[in-house]
Amino acid sequence: MSSKKKKDRNNPYDNYKVFYGIPHCHTSVSTGKGTAKEAIKHAIGNDLDYIIITDHNSYLNKNYKKGKSYWQHQKDLLKKIRKKHKGFLSFIGFEYKLCSRLDINILSTKDCIGEKLNLKELLSWIQDNKGIGIINHPGSYVDKIKEQLDLNKTIKCIEVGNGSPPHKYRRYYNQYFKLLDLGWKLAAINGQDNHRRNWGDTENVTAVFSKKLNSKSLLESYKKGRTYSTDSKSLRIFFSINQAIIGDTISSNKCNKLNFKILAVDDKYLVKSMKIITNSNVTVKEKVAEIPTHSMSLIFSADCPKAYTWYVAHVLLEKNKEAITSPIYIEA
Incomplete structure (x- = not known):
């Protein structure tokens, strides 16, 4: 459920929920x-607060009835539900x-791809249709595309968690860090990839900082990397x-010091530790609670x-629950 904070002029997240x-x-339109x-x-x-239904395009392009595809049927249905x-x-x-070995979710397009496309054609299609690409459950194939930075013009997010416990659930931090090290700018998201009737039964989700709960604002936050x-x-x-x-970028030419601040608050689970991670999976700073509480902060400065x-924040909760943010970037 969405969360809103009290106003704080010194909090850069003040305008977000x-x-x-x-x-x-x-x-059931495709494999679920x-x-x-x-x-x-x-x-x-x-x-x-939200759900994005991402059935496979090969099923969505099939005829539903009276010349209408399943893609158009689902769009019309969700419009009524909203x-x-x-x-x-x-x-x-x-x-x-x-x-x-490489599946991509595509959001924010009016149409659905019907034909089989190669990598270059897919890139052009997403750009022409103003879409947002997401790397799903990234595996070994990431090593083959990692140096193709042109893809990052349209691929804006990567699943760092995929699945629904107690069924298969995997984290993909190493693939995430590899791409960031090579210059990609990617939002960290978590996809339940539900194939059972268990949407939201588990708590692994994508949290989004957005000013409003509508598709335009939410997708803009995905594109800008306002997620964890x-x-x-x-x-x-x-x-x-x-x-x-x-999601922001800091110019190294305009600052001598980096002032870090993390605040993690969870009313249900105890916060055990937090750390800042940077290039090559290096831990910059870590704080471990002597006695875990529902709130923890870490504030420090560095040259x-x-x-x-890039820098990301990682938070460890009780019961082996984790969270990892999208990056804040440093550029010359």
Whole structure:
């Protein structure tokens, strides 16, 4: 459920609310169970704020009835549902299999890809349709695309967590760090990738800093990297450097010092530790609670380095729950 804070002039997140939801799931239209209506009702029952239904494009392009594709049917259906559930956001994207080991979710497009495209054609299609690309459950194929920075013009996010415990659930921090080290700018997200009727039954979600709960504002936050992956839908993380927030870029030519601040608050789970991670998975600073509490902060300063180009915050909660933020970037 969304979270809002008291006004604080010194808090760079002051104009944002935190919304929790699922950016990757399936229904019976493709490889999942249940209908879009069921998915949305289930997610609302689990106190989520939004859901993005991403069935496979090869199914969405099939004929539904009277010349209407499943893609158009789902779009029309969700438009009606949004009118009924105005406090909950739902819309669709689609999952596209680029090759046997690389799946990409595509959001924010009016149309759905019908034909088979190669990497270059896919890049052009997403750009032409003003879409947002997401690397799903990144595996070994990341090593083959990691130096193709042109892809980052359209691929804006990466799943650092995928699945639904107690079923298969994996974290992909190493793949995330590899791409950041090579100059990619990527938002960290968590996709439940539901294939069962379990939308939101587990707490691993993508938290989004957004000013409003609508598709335009939410997708803009995804594009700008205002997200964090979390195993707790009650965890709030406020990470800043020199008043820059996640997704922002700081010019190293304009600062001598970096002033770090992390605040993690969770009303349900105890916070055990937090740390700042940078290039090559180096820990810059870590704080471990002697006695875990529901709130923890870490504030420190460091010289502005020439070697490091990104920083993320990692938070560890009780019951082995984790969260990791999108980066704050440093550029010359």
